[in-house]
Amino acid sequence: MKNIDLDKLTITQLVERFTALGIEEDKAVFDGDNAKYRRLYWQMDAVEQEMKRRPGDQRRALLPLFDHPNLWVRLMAAKTTLAVAPEAARQMLQAIESWGRQPYAGDAGMCLVSLDRGIFVPK
């Protein structure tokens, strides 16, 4: 996925890009391609930083992705909104873990462990 000027995108477009990156990440995870995943991860991080930078911190715009059919997109949306909607995001992580589908459940569970132990403090 090519790099683009994120500051020119609307919030809707940023959410679309976040979603597209999440779907690509899911494929990379399935293929065990961590090098590709790493590139996608930092592209998604750039989208998050751009949304955070916008007035009012626009990361809440990712909350509708909690209903996305792709579980990785839901997982990433939950992790990314922990700082702005902690209860809803945590519930999403707990739900993904309880469904038991791997590797989503494992990743969500490890995120909850990191939160509970104070290793991960969402900002």
Added chain:
Amino acid sequence: MAGKGLAARYLKVLQEVYWVTTLALPYIRAYLSPPKTLTELQQDVLNPQVGYDIHHIVEQTPARKEGFSDDIIDGRDNLVRIPTLKHWQISGWYGRPNKEFGGLSPRDYLSGKSWEERRRVGIDALIRFGVLKP
């Protein structure tokens, strides 16, 4: 000609049935097996089976690079037998950058950490990926 095509398709189906029932089935069966206790997983090391791998609770390569002794790395306490496909998923998680660790992979995050910290993460991963009973 039609008979030849039919025969080729039949052979292909037979190959696929063989692949699923003989080669893939042990891996699938192992993947779907319920979580076990730590003692059970450690005892299973003595009974290698198709569909399973021997897994180091504390990852062996980084531990070796950082000077932990072979005795502790390959010791009975650090070895468990787990489903191969779960092994791949856990290893994948260790290698991916992760928001919880500020964009580091868990493997990089654990670099320089104590044996106890590595083991705690290793045990947590076994639980959360459905291998070890909580």
